[in-house]
Amino acid sequence: xxxxxxxxxxxxxxxxxxxxxxxxxxxxxxxxxxxxxxxxxxxxxxxxxxxxxxxxxxxxxxxxxxxxxxxxxxxxxxxxxxxxxxxxxxxxxxxxxxxxxxxxxxxxxxxxxxxxxxxxxxxxxxxxxxxxxxxxxxxxxxxxxxxxxxxxxxxxxxxxxxxxxxxxxxxxxxxxxxxxxxxxxxxxxxxxxxxxxxxxxxxxxxxxxxxxxxxxxxxxxxxxxxxxxxxxxxxxxxxxxxxxxxxxxxxxxxxxxxxxxxxxxxxxxxxxxxxxxxxxxxxxxxxxxxxxxxxxxxxxxxxxxxxxxxxxxxxxxxxxxxxxxxxxxxxxxxxxxxxxxxxxxxxxxxxxxxxxxxxxxxxxx
Amino acid sequence: xxxxxxxxxxxxxxxxxxxxxxxxxxxxxxxxxxxxxxxxxxxxxxxxxxxxxxxxxxxxxxxxxxxxxxxxxxxxxxxxxxxxxxxxxxxxxxxxxxxxxxxxxxxxxxxxxxxxxxxxxxxxxxxxxxxxxxxxxxxxxxxxxxxxxxxxxxxxxxxxxxxxxxxxxxxxxxxxxxxxxxxxxxxxxxxxxxxxxxxxxxxxxxxxxxxxxxxxxxxxxxxxxxxxxxxxxxxxxxxxxxxxxxxxxxxxxxxxxxxxxxxxxxxxxxxxxxxxxxxxxxxxxxxxxxxxxxxx
Numbered sequence: 001x002x003x004x005x006x007x008x009x010x011x012x013x014x015x016x017x018x019x020x021x022x023x024x025x026x027x028x029x030x031x032x033x034x035x036x037x038x039x040x041x042x043x044x045x046x047x048x049x050x051x052x053x054x055x056x057x058x059x060x061x062x063x064x065x066x067x068x069x070x071x072x073x074x075x076x077x078x079x080x081x082x083x084x085x086x087x088x089x090x091x092x093x094x095x096x097x098x099x100x101x102x103x104x105x106x107x108x109x110x111x112x113x114x115x116x117x118x119x120x121x122x123x124x125x126x127x128x129x130x131x132x133x134x135x136x137x138x139x140x141x142x143x144x145x146x147x148x149x150x151x152x153x154x155x156x157x158x159x160x161x162x163x164x165x166x167x168x169x170x171x172x173x174x175x176x177x178x179x180x181x182x183x184x185x186x187x188x189x190x191x192x193x194x195x196x197x198x199x200x201x202x203x204x205x206x207x208x209x210x211x212x213x214x215x216x217x218x219x220x221x222x223x224x225x226x227x228x229x230x231x232x233x234x235x236x237x238x239x240x241x242x243x244x245x246x247x248x249x250x251x252x253x254x255x256x257x258x259x260x261x262x263x264x265x266x267x268x269x270x271x272x273x274x275x276x277x278x279x280x281x282x283x284x285x286x287x288x289x290x291x292x293x294x295x296x297x298x299x300x301x302x303x304x305x306x307x308x309x310x311x312x313x314x315x316x317x318x319x320x321x322x323x324x325x326x327x328x329x330x331x332x333x334x335x336x337x338x339x340x341x342x343x344x345x346x347x348x349x350x351x352x353x354x355x356x357x358x359x360x361x362x363x364x365x
Numbered sequence: 366x367x368x369x370x371x372x373x374x375x376x377x378x379x380x381x382x383x384x385x386x387x388x389x390x391x392x393x394x395x396x397x398x399x400x401x402x403x404x405x406x407x408x409x410x411x412x413x414x415x416x417x418x419x420x421x422x423x424x425x426x427x428x429x430x431x432x433x434x435x436x437x438x439x440x441x442x443x444x445x446x447x448x449x450x451x452x453x454x455x456x457x458x459x460x461x462x463x464x465x466x467x468x469x470x471x472x473x474x475x476x477x478x479x480x481x482x483x484x485x486x487x488x489x490x491x492x493x494x495x496x497x498x499x500x501x502x503x504x505x506x507x508x509x510x511x512x513x514x515x516x517x518x519x520x521x522x523x524x525x526x527x528x529x530x531x532x533x534x535x536x537x538x539x540x541x542x543x544x545x546x547x548x549x550x551x552x553x554x555x556x557x558x559x560x561x562x563x564x565x566x567x568x569x570x571x572x573x574x575x576x577x578x579x580x581x582x583x584x585x586x587x588x589x590x591x592x593x594x595x596x597x598x599x600x601x602x603x604x605x606x607x608x609x610x611x612x613x614x615x616x617x618x619x620x621x622x623x624x625x626x627x628x629x630x631x632x633x634x635x636x637x638x639x640x641x642x643x644x645x646x647x648x649x650x651x652x653x654x655x656x657x658x659x660x661x
Contacts, residue, residue, distance in 0.1 A: 057555055078561025090552035094574040103570075104560035159560070 001068045001162040001195050003031040003054060008063035010049050010219075023049040025219040027063070031163075031197055031212065036189045038206035038227075039199045040242070041216035047199045048167055050216070054197065055084050055165050067162055078107070083156030083194075087168040089148045091140040097151050098123060098136040104159045126158045130188060146177045146184075153188060164189070166198035170205055182209050203243050207231065215239050232345070237355040240281045240348055248348075249323040251315070253280040255349065255358075263317040267295040268342045270349060273360035279319075279350040284310065286346025287325035289336030297323065299338035302330055313338050398634035411631075418635035427620075428636060431612040434598075437523060438530060438613070439591040446531040447583055450538035455568075457539070458546045468543065475536035482533065483600020490514035490525050515602065522602065522611050530597055534590065538583050545579035546572070581655040585648055592644050595619065614640045 008027040011020040024046040031037040039047040052058040054065055056077030065073045072080045091100050101123040105114065114122065127133050130150040140148055149169065156164060169185060170178045186209050189196045200206050206213045207227040214224040215238075223235040234240035240248050251262050255273045259266040260280055287295075289311070297313035300322060311325045311333050325340065327333045349358040398404065399419070403412040422428050457467055474482065489499045492513040501511040512518070514525045549572065557567045573580075595615035598606055606612035607620060614636060620626065621633035 055559060057558065076561070077559045082559060084556070084559045086552045086556060088550070088552055090550070090556040092553065092571060092574075094577075095570075103562075107561045107563070107566065155556075 002033045002066075003029075003037075003163055003195055003197060004066040005029050005050070005054065006064050006066070008050065008053060008065065009061050010046070010053060010058060011061050022219050024053070024060075027216075027219075027221050029214055029221060029224060031195055033068075033195055034193050035211045036186070036196045036209060037198070038210035038213040039197060039216065040203060040206040040213050041201065041222075042242070043201055044218075045216040046219040047201075047216050051165050051167055051197065051199050054163070055082050056080050057084075081159075081162040083159065083161035083164045085149070085152045085156050085164070085166045085169060087171060089140075089152040089172075091148055091151055091155070093140050096137050096139055097127070097132065097143070100140070100151055101126060101136075101154050101158050104155060108159075123154075123158055126154045129157070129191065130154045130184075144177075145173050146181050149173065149181055150184070153185075157188075157192065157194070161194070164192075164194045164196040166196065168200055169198055170200070170202070178205070185209060204245055207243065215242060234281075234348060235357055237279055237281065237350040240350070244283060246284050246310070246324045246326070247320075248281045248283055249325075250319040251280040251282065251317040251323075252319060252352075253278050253317060253349075260347070260349070262295065263315065265294065265296070268344060268347060270344075270347075270360040273349055273358050277352040278358060279352060279355065281348040281350065282323075282342060283346040284324050284326040286343045287311070287327065287340040288343060289325070289327050289332045289339070290341045291336050291339055293336065293339040293341040295340040295342060297338040297340065299333075299336075302333045304330060309333055311336075311338070395634045395637055398630050399638045401631055404631045418631045419639070422632055422635045422639065425632075427607045427612060428614075428617050430607075430610055431614050431617040434523070434526075434611060435592060435594065435613045438527060438594055439588060441523075441527045442530045442534070442591050443584060443587040445527070446534050446538060447580065447587060449531065450535055450542050450583070451580070453535070454539050454542035454546055455572075457543050468539075471539050472536045474533055475540075479533065479596050480600045483529070483597070486525065486529050486601055487515060492516070516609075519610060522609070525601060526598060526611060529601060530591065530594060533597065534587065538587070541579055541583060542576065545576040549575045577655075581651070584655075585651050588647050588651065589644055592640065592647075614643075 006028050008024055008029075009022065010024040011022050013020055027046075027050060029050075039050060041047045049058060053060045056072070056075065060073065063073075064071055067080065077084075092103065095103065098120075102119055105119045105122065108114070124133065124136070127136060130153050132147060132150045132154065135143060135147060135151070140151065143151065149172075153164075153166075166185070170181055173181055182205065185196075185198075198210075210227055212225065213227050213230055215222045215230065217238050223230055223239045225233075230239065231243050234243065237250070241250065254261045254277050255270055255275050257275065258269060258271050258273065260268040260270045260273075260278075262280065295315070297315040297318075300312045300314060303310045303312060309327050309330050311327055312322050313325065314322050327336075344360075349360060350356060351358055400414050400416070401411040402415050402417045405411065453471065457464055457471070460467075490501075491498050492501060492511055492515070497505070497511040498514070500514065504510075504512065512521050514521045516522075553571055553575070554567065557571055562570070593615050594613045598611050598613055598616055602609040602611045605625070606616045607624075607626075612620070618633045618636045618640070621629045621636060
């Protein structure tokens, strides 16, 4: 079931004041049928509010929400056919796992209400899907965070909703469990084929499991697309900065006669870019260590972390304080002495004022 | 380790001495008194040791009346006040405007003097030569005759006592329950809404179990408090409670010590021990029942 929101706007009244805060502003977004979509942004960007509006817990001030072709904007949550997994899972602590999963089914009325045996059969079937059959008689507090998460997903799925919504599904888990649960969410989504929308502030999480991501900032949609596409082709400095670990290195530079100047030195040919001051974002993997390279930095240290070798350098034009380059080997790193050539496809130019992308024709390095 | 232990005892000493002198010693003394037969307060002598005091108290019609009054009071006021407090707390937590104001109003009886409130109740309920009282006035609108609530039939007096007790204990229960309701994570309600849970089911399956520890606490303290009722009855019916037939167990103990027919510390002690046993039993039953309910 495709999820489509059009011109969605939500304003909150500030406490005791007449002012309003716009949490979500004119958001238009489509999650294709059967996709796993990540809603990504720093805290306070309106992503959870968006999720709540799609769920039906919050009423939008403007805009429409469509599931497939159906306008669900004015429908209460239970009629929309949504399954929601809350950040803290919201499992009822006094009920067993089975009772928790049965809870949504027991709410059904009339013809939609299955027989008791059918309810239990469906609850067990869903529990099997998330692999918690052995835990059905336990109570939530006796489970680990990852197991609670699975119970919450089972409870959300048992009513066979049209869409599944997850609010920060991994934020309450420790690092190792996160990786595992990430796979788990992927698998469950693949097996059920349910259109899934999840909210996260962790770009790595969003990049790794989503088919599509939407990056939000202060209530506005900044960019939407396949994760790799957004990473490789950021529309603005914010998106470029938000995606990628280690983060992108930002330099204050200038374009003059088709060349990018950093600290007064030409470092890269940027044909067709207009002259003027720019922000230059360079991905850590965009630095090629060359002793005769045009970008001359002062090498602070070389770090070897497992398979990654990174060079930490300083450069007067660098906004991050120190820049970080990921290079193929330690030998090359030390041989270069902090001088780099740049890969044009890993260099992005942004307007200094508006921070939006300035395209240039990338020549091969 | 040894030194630390000694230090800990040293810090605890002041509290232990006070507790020992004013709580443990009197308790043991009461127990001893209750077994000393024919104790004479002036000469501090007694005839023998035995169960005579208990036998006397249990056969004393005044005590039996007090026992009946107390039990009825407990059985009526604890459930009624808890249920009413729950209802009011639910109402309070579902309104936004004026919540603070209502909370303050509901809390007023808690900080008002018992005897002053008793006087007000007397004005409301008492029938005198000049007026039938406010409540009787209201009753007359519905065509029922005047009832003397303070000096009339037993059920009327019991009604006033219960009404009064409920009204007095309500604020504290409302306070506890509103904070218990407020402490329930809102996400549970959101999850329930997403699943289309009806309001009644949300209340019985989510709210009630979530706040059940607080309800258990209120029921247990309510039982204990109601068993120890005394000043409420005095405020309404005056000090001669035996004559009014509205005595409570604590009132009986007091009368046995200091009342017009008093001067019998042995009987008073026996009655006090009986009250202690009753409260202990009921509290134990309460705790066991609630524990089983919480597990099941």
